[in-house]
Amino acid sequence: MNVINEWAFIGVFVAIAWVIPTLPIALAAFVSPRKPNAIKMQTYECGVETVGDTWVQFKVQYYIYGLVFLVFDVEMIFLFPWALAYNRLDFFAFGAGLLFIFLLTDALIYAWRKRALEWV
Amino acid sequence: MECRDIINTLAACLQVSGTDPGLAQFIQILLGVLIVTMAPLIVVILLIWVERKFAARVQDRIGPNRVGPYGLFQTVADALKLITKEDITPAGADRLIYNLAPIVSIVSVILIWAVIPFSPIHIGVDLSIGALYFVAVGSIGTLAIMMAGWSSNNKYALLGAFRVVAQLVSYEVPMVFALLVPVLIAGSMSMQGIVEAQRGMWFVVLSPVAALIFFISTQAETGRAPFDLIEAESELVAGFNIEYSGMKFGLFFAGEFVHVFTNALLMAALFFGGWVGPGVDQIPALGFVYIALKATVFYLVSLLLRSTLPRVRIDQLMSFNWKFLVPVSIVNVIVVAFLLQVVRALGLAPAADLANDFIANLPQAIVLLLGSLVIVAFVLQQLRNFGRQERAAAQTVMVRKEDDVDMLPAQAAH
Numbered sequence: 001m002n003v004i005n006e007w008a009f010i011g012v013f014v015a016i017a018w019v020i021p022t023l024p025i026a027l028a029a030f031v032s033p034r035k036p037n038a039i040k041m042q043t044y045e046c047g048v049e050t051v052g053d054t055w056v057q058f059k060v061q062y063y064i065y066g067l068v069f070l071v072f073d074v075e076m077i078f079l080f081p082w083a084l085a086y087n088r089l090d091f092f093a094f095g096a097g098l099l100f101i102f103l104l105t106d107a108l109i110y111a112w113r114k115r116a117l118e119w120v
Numbered sequence: 121m122e123c124r125d126i127i128n129t130l131a132a133c134l135q136v137s138g139t140d141p142g143l144a145q146f147i148q149i150l151l152g153v154l155i156v157t158m159a160p161l162i163v164v165i166l167l168i169w170v171e172r173k174f175a176a177r178v179q180d181r182i183g184p185n186r187v188g189p190y191g192l193f194q195t196v197a198d199a200l201k202l203i204t205k206e207d208i209t210p211a212g213a214d215r216l217i218y219n220l221a222p223i224v225s226i227v228s229v230i231l232i233w234a235v236i237p238f239s240p241i242h243i244g245v246d247l248s249i250g251a252l253y254f255v256a257v258g259s260i261g262t263l264a265i266m267m268a269g270w271s272s273n274n275k276y277a278l279l280g281a282f283r284v285v286a287q288l289v290s291y292e293v294p295m296v297f298a299l300l301v302p303v304l305i306a307g308s309m310s311m312q313g314i315v316e317a318q319r320g321m322w323f324v325v326l327s328p329v330a331a332l333i334f335f336i337s338t339q340a341e342t343g344r345a346p347f348d349l350i351e352a353e354s355e356l357v358a359g360f361n362i363e364y365s366g367m368k369f370g371l372f373f374a375g376e377f378v379h380v381f382t383n384a385l386l387m388a389a390l391f392f393g394g395w396v397g398p399g400v401d402q403i404p405a406l407g408f409v410y411i412a413l414k415a416t417v418f419y420l421v422s423l424l425l426r427s428t429l430p431r432v433r434i435d436q437l438m439s440f441n442w443k444f445l446v447p448v449s450i451v452n453v454i455v456v457a458f459l460l461q462v463v464r465a466l467g468l469a470p471a472a473d474l475a476n477d478f479i480a481n482l483p484q485a486i487v488l489l490l491g492s493l494v495i496v497a498f499v500l501q502q503l504r505n506f507g508r509q510e511r512a513a514a515q516t517v518m519v520r521k522e523d524d525v526d527m528l529p530a531q532a533a534h
Contacts, residue, residue, distance in 0.1 A: 005149070009245040010234060010253075012146075012153045017230040020157055021223045021371055028203045028367035041211040043274050044362055054212075054273045062285045065438065072293045072446075076300075079453075080252060080309065083300050086457065087307035094461045098454060105450055108442070117442045119435030 064116045071107045075100075156244040160233050160378045167377045168195045171423055178427040199370065207366040214271035221271065222364065222371035225264035229378045231257040236385050237312045239395045239407025250311035251303055254386065255296055258341070261379065262288040265343070265350060268372070269360035280350045280359030283434065287349055288341055290441045295337035297449035301330035301456050302390045315394035320470060320481035324391040326488040329452045329495050331391040333445055338383040339422055340441075342376060346429035349437060381419055388414035448499055452492075459491045 043050045082097050111117055130151070169184065169192055176183025184191030209218060232254045234244035247253050262284060269281025303309055305326055306317035317323075324331040340347040351359035361372045388394055392414045395407030432440070463469050463484045470480035 005145070006245050006247055009149050009153065010247070012149050013157065013231065013234045013244065014227075016150075016153050016157050017227045018223065020161065020230070021226045024199075024203060024367045024370070025219075025223070028205075028207060031204050032366055033204075033206050035206065036208070038211075040208060043210050043212070043272075044357070045275065046357070050275070054275055054278055055270075056278075058278075058282055062282050065286050065290055068442070069289045069293060073296075076293070076296050077252075079300055080303065083303040084307065084309055086304050086460065091461050091465070094457055097457055101450060101454060105447075108446060108450075112443070117438065119438055 061119065064111075068107070068111050068116060072104065075104050075107075152244065156233050157230055160230055160382070161374070163381060164374050164378050165195045165199075167381050167419070168198075168374075170419075171377065174420065174423045175427045178424070202367050202370040205366040207368060208363070210273055210363045212273040213363065214273070217267045217271035218363075219368070221264050221268035222368040222375070224267065225261055226371050226375040226378070228257055228260035228264060229375050229382055231260070232382050232386070235311045236382070237315050237389055237394055237407075238411055239404040240312075240400060241404045242407065243312055246310050246312040249309045251299055251309045251314065251390075254311075255292070255299065259292060261341075261375070262292075264375075265360050268364070269350075272360075272363040274363050276356045276358070277360050277362045280356050280362070283349045284343075284360065286434065286438060287347065288343065290438060291337040291340035291347075291445075294333050294441065294445035294449040295341065297446070297453055298330040298334035298337065299390065300453050301327045304453070304456055304460065311389060311394075315389055315396060318393040319396055319476040320478055321485045322391065322393045322396075325485050327391075327452065327456055327492055328489070329448065329492045330456070331387070333449045333452070334391065335387055335418070337441075337445060338387065339425065340437075342379045342383060342422075344376070344380065344422070345426045346432050347437065348431055349434055354431075380422055381415065384415040384418035384422065385411065387418045448495070452495060455491045455495055456488065459488050463487050 043054070079097070079100065082093065082100070086093060086097075130148070172194070173183040173191070184194035187193040187197045209215060235247055235250040235253055237243040237246070265284045265288065266281050269277045269279075269284060272278075302314050302317075302323050305323060306314045308314055308317065314323075343350045349359075350356075351361070353359075356362070361369055364372060388411050393410075394414075395411045397406060397410035400406045400410065460469075468483040468487060470477065470484060
């Protein structure tokens with residue numbers, strides 16, 4: 001298969017993969033009973049009525065982890081071409097990769113020293 | 121005999137019988153897609169039974185044994201039950217996202233199956249960037265859980281979604297670093313290329329550290345014990361899927377099981393040679409047997425972990441990832457890259473025509489294995505020092521507390 005066909009396969013795959021899990025839900029919509037009432041629809045909170053809004057401000061810690069992840073994720077993608085061609089490259093490539101990974105580690109050390117990785 | 125042959129023959133027949141070649145090709149692709157997408161959904165019926173039986177044995181129970189022989193049809197009965205259950209959407213939920221989340225969660229897992237090599241010729245599609253593709257579609261699952269937790273309008277579900285951000289997202293970092301190692305050694309990102317490169321020697325021998333890190337982080341990616349903080353039934357009741365009922369819950373449930381088995385398949389393909397085994401070139405169908413056997417071993421190991429280990433605390437979970445797995449995986453990548461250059465400089469690397477030969481791969485494997493052992497020794501040494509410090513710190517705290525107790529009567533007398 002050529003490249004176009006490969007991605008055509010993935011395209012069809014995505015479409016079918018969306019259809020297949022939708023089928024049981026659609027089937028359930030026909031078969032299952034539907035008798036909603038106000039108490040049944042209430043948010044489950046162990047029998048206690050909910051207080052206040054659910055979508056509240058959240059702990060900043062989660063945001064920081066998300067941020068640290070973002071740095072890593074973006075930079076890791078750049079390591080893949082390097083790894084892919086590595087067998088055909090000389091010792092200089094190792095040095096270049098090392099330098100890049102050091103920059104990456106730098107971010108980790110910074111976050112670590114700034115106590116961004118502590119769960120407080 | 122081979123399903124691939126049937127599809128190819130059918131496409132040829134269609135072309136001969138005067139169907140438009142484009143249409144014939146489309147039908148060919150469609151049939152292939154249908155087979156690969158149905159496979160995980162059929163496998164999951166068996167997986168759920170295996171897991172329930174296995175967990176039951178671990179906990180000294182019998183497990184399902186009423187429906188069908190050995191309770192084999194229990195999953196079918198459960199599926200029928202789930203379909204007939206009322207589907208409740210909680211008041212105030214974000215309807216679109218709420219209904220989309222279970223579908224997305226299973227789609228992300230099914231999509232991974234497109235690039236899993238089952239035999240030398242059976243693979244959904246051998247993308248040239250297969251390794252990157254499965255990381256990309258795999259992380260859609262994270263999004264699904266976040267969507268479910270956010271849209272349910274429930275505080276428990278929202279807490280689950282928060283933890284997703286912390287846990288699933290963080291464990292992707294060591295996973296991708298571990299994935300870098302097979303790509304480095306194989307010099308290919310296509311899954312078939314990575315498996316082919318293991319004909320001489322499995323990558324687990326070349327880099328056991330990467331294999332272990334990959335296993336641990338995929339374990340965390342599935343969100344099951346000991347990393348089941350997103351569900352955490354003793355704290356969050358059911359976590360992100362608390363408001364889901366009926367078939368929508370069923371899809372989350374099935375998605376989780378397929379995810380665990382998919383990770384076992386990936387583990388087998390990336391580090392344990394996938395379909396590589398004796399006689400696989402003559403009879404390609406044997407590849408199915410080999411990869412299934414290898415994947416089953418990892419599946420059972422993860423079941424064993426799930427049914428025996430207690431849940432970790434979230435601060436432990438995050439520290440374990442960012443202060444242990446990530447640094448170790450970075451060091452591992454550097455060491456493997458360095459040793460690969462050293463091996464090549466010393467002429468120990470197998471020659472191109474001997475790449476499939478076990479003996480020819482041996483010198484390189486020994487050098488890389490020694491490198492891994494050095495990493496393991498260093499890490500264990502660090503852990504021992506760390507443990508010693510922690511114990512000493514704990515002891516001083518205890519001693520101080522005892523001093524306080526001694527002080528109390530004196531103070532009272534004063």
